[in-house]
Amino acid sequence: EQDPLVIFTPSGKRGRFPAGTPVLQAARALGVDLDSVCGGRGICSKCQITPSFGDFSKYGVTVHEDALSEWNSVEQRYDDKRGLKPGRRLGCQAQVLRDVIIDVPAESQVHKQVIRKRADTRAIVMDPATRLYFVEVLEPDMHEPSGDFERVASALEEQWEIKGLTADLSLMAKLQPVLRKGKWQVTLAVHHDHTGAAPRLLEVWPGLHESGLYGLAIDLGSTTIAAHLTDLETGEVKAASGLMNPQIRFGEDLMSRVSYVMMNPGGDKEMTRAVREALSQLAKELAAEADISPDLIVEAVVVCNPVMHHLFLGIDPVELGQAPFALATSSSMSLAMAELDITSINPRARCYILPCIAGHVGADAAAVALSEAPEKSEDLVLIIDVGTNAEILLGNTKRVLACSSPTGPAFEGAQISSGQRAAPGAIERVEINPETKEPRFRVIGSEIWSDDPAFAQAIGTSGITGICGSGIIEAVAEMRMAGLLDPSGLIGSAAQTGTARSVPEGRTHSYVLHDGTSENGPLISVTQGDIRAIQLAKSALYAGARLLMDEMGVDHVDRIVLAGAFGAHISSKHAMVLGMIPDAPLDKVSSAGNAAGTGARIALCNIAARKAIEANVSKITKVETAIAPAFQEHFVSANAIPHATDPFPELAK
Ligand code: FES
Known part of the structure; x- marks a missing residue:
């Protein structure tokens, strides 16, 4: 039988x-x-x-x-x-x-699939670097002397076939009482490095540990730091939050931070300390929000641009401020969070930093590539990660190009008169009636438009606090469509536009979005200075995209993906009216949310993804915007709204 x-x-x-x-x-x-x-x-x-x-x-x-x-x-x-x-x-x-x-x-299933929010993206397959193992450890025996750690290591080898366990001194100090408390039964959190380094014991608990393991996916931007606290067993995001990068006080954009270091020897140390403290604080807040012990956070994946990369790691960024823009290292890194002075989480937590592509194109661009996978796209896809420094990728299965473009912080709400980070209370959507020139808007945290009688109640006591990046993009595009703004970006007077919402401000005009007379919030207007900041930012973005298109030898792309650490997604129509992005059928322009952050989350949940991106970055061709003469030309022509010379036939449809 x-x-x-x-x-x-x-x-x-x-x-x-x-x-x-x-x-x-x-x-x-x-x-x-x-x-x-x-x-x-x-x-x-x-x-x-x-x-x-x-x-x-x-x-x-x-x-x-x-x-x-x-x-x-x-x-x-x-x-x-x-x-x-x-x-x-x-x-x-x-x-x-x-x-x-x-x-x-x-x-x-260990390798569960975590469905991502967008229908057009692949699921994340769980395969985290750190796993839990319950072991029964032999009790010490005078006649067969061996250390407690050695017996833990052999238990792991015998019961789980995991060889060569290593551990830090801090863990050795902890091991003995835990083994005895657990009556020689303990749960180990073991970190497996994808490079083949020896497995490392990160934590030990008496008996069966059932409170889970967590990791942080961190997008360290020039203006905003965003982090997702992720369950390493299920892939679920338990808490997400962001804060302003405290380095802003040393300079709003990257180059001004590099100049700060040049002018103030030792200034890099101050900035390193500031960003590490902010990250420690953010980690603590996320643990509190998710109601878990910070000790359960055993891993982090960090993505950032090259200057942030150096400043976070404690490396002087001055070389990145001048040609040939040499990175201290472009490889990925695996190190202890404690080495980075992040002490609010598990003291032995590990940190993985994605590789940089080049001196101007960082680990954040690598993360966007990981999230959006242009190398798997049959269509020619243009991916723009909007931030203070924009990461731009253009490619398909044949070839992928990347550059970064210094857009400045306007798209993140900085340098805007009423600007703010995307957070509850920020205006994120704007419409302006072309007949009456009257605006209506929506704020983050509420679905109700401002002309609805229920608006005041819907926004609650927090009220309207400012305008975020996606809000200002829509406001400027709507102003252009409503005839409040000429193609050069000049705001018309009340007499020219026929609305009292255009008010003089010095020798220019501002358009009042919210008059500040109600209790809902302060005066919020779009000033001529705001328009100029947005024009500079969008010209840099457009010029970067065009430079890649020149390099690829194309004058149009099949589809466009807009990403960024925005609270809301950028409206494709408004981005195109503004001339942020090249012409493309509107239904071929999609929003990816925070793609760099998603890339970090993929690398956090799946070690194979770390290997894949390390192999992939070497195949991405980087294009240097800073020294390309064509960049300047594209930049100047892109200053007009939408553009001085490039046609936008899709907009006319
Ligand atoms: Fe069956 Fe643990 S493997 S209960």
Whole structure:
């Protein structure tokens, strides 16, 4: 008689095993992705499976009710204490007796898929660097002397086939009491470096650790620092927050920060300290928001531009301020968060920094490439990550080009008279009636437009606080469409435009968006200075994109992806009216949200992605904007709204 047949779904993997084989063992033998933290001891419940019974002609088997062994005392005890969902079994306890079909539910898979919000992107497959392992450690024996750590390492090797465990001094100091408290049963958090370095013990808990493991995906921008606190088992984002980069007080854009260092020897140290302190603070706040202990944060992935990269790592950025823009290192880095003085989280937490592409094109561009995968696109795609320094990628399966463009902080709400970071209370959407020239708008945190009687109540006590990047983009584009602004960007007077919302301000005019007379918030207007700041920013963006198109030898692209650390997504129509982006069919312009941040999250959740991006950056051709004469020409022509010479046929449709 043949051994029973075991078929796993959804993988379809199958094999015959002697009667009495535990399901977990069969899964392991077949390479089926079935989780386990306790190593089959019936305490972690990660191995839950669901057997199916009945006639399955598709598989050519009939599964009888007695296909699996009855509950044993371990399974019974687990069910009494915690309760198994109906139909569920513990895969490490249930044994195969007859032919059976076994479903592995998503939550029992290690390599779960995390669906990303956008329909056009691939899911993130979980494969984090740090994992939990429950081990039973031998008690010390006078006659066979060996250290507690060595016995932990051999337990990991014997029970999990993980060799060569290493640990820091701080962990050695902690190990002995934890082992004794756990009665020689402990859970280890082990970090596996994708470069093949030895596995490293990051944390140890007595008994079974069940409060999870977390990581931070950090997008360290020139103006805004954004972070996502992510569950390393499920990939779920538990808390997300951002704050202004405190380095702003040393200079609004990157080059002014480099100049600050040139003028003030040692100034880089001040900036390094400022950004590290901000990050420590942000990590602490996120842990509080997610209601977890900061000690459970064991990893971070950081993406940033080259100047931020150097300043964060404590490297003088002066070389990046002048040709040939040499990076101290362009490779990815794996180091301890403690080395970076980030001490508000687990003291042994690791940090992975994506590789930089070149002196002007940083790890943030690499992260955008990881998130948007231009190298997998059949169409020629232009990806623009809007920020104080914009990252621009153009490419398809054949070739990918990248550059960065110094847009300045206007798109992040800085240098704008009423500008602010994208946060509740910021105006994010604007419409202006072309007949009456009256505006209406929406603020972050509310779905109600300002001309709705329910608006005041909807925005609550926080009120209107300012205007963010996407708001100012829409405001300027709407002003142009409503005839309040000429193609050169000049705001017309009340007499020229026919609205009292145009008020003189010195020798120029401002357009009043919100008059500040109600209790909803202060006066918010778009000044001539705001328009100029947006014109400079958008010209730099457009010129960067055009430079890549020149290099590629094309005068149009198939599709455009707009990304940025915005609260809301940028409206494609408004971006095109403004001439931020080249002409393209509007339905081919999409918003990707914070793509650099998403890239960081992918690298946090999946170590294979780290390898992939490291291999990929060497294939990306970087184009230097700072020294290209054509950049200046494109920049000047792009100053007009939408553009002095380039046509926008799609807008006319
Ligand atoms: Fe832990 Fe089954 S593997 S309960």
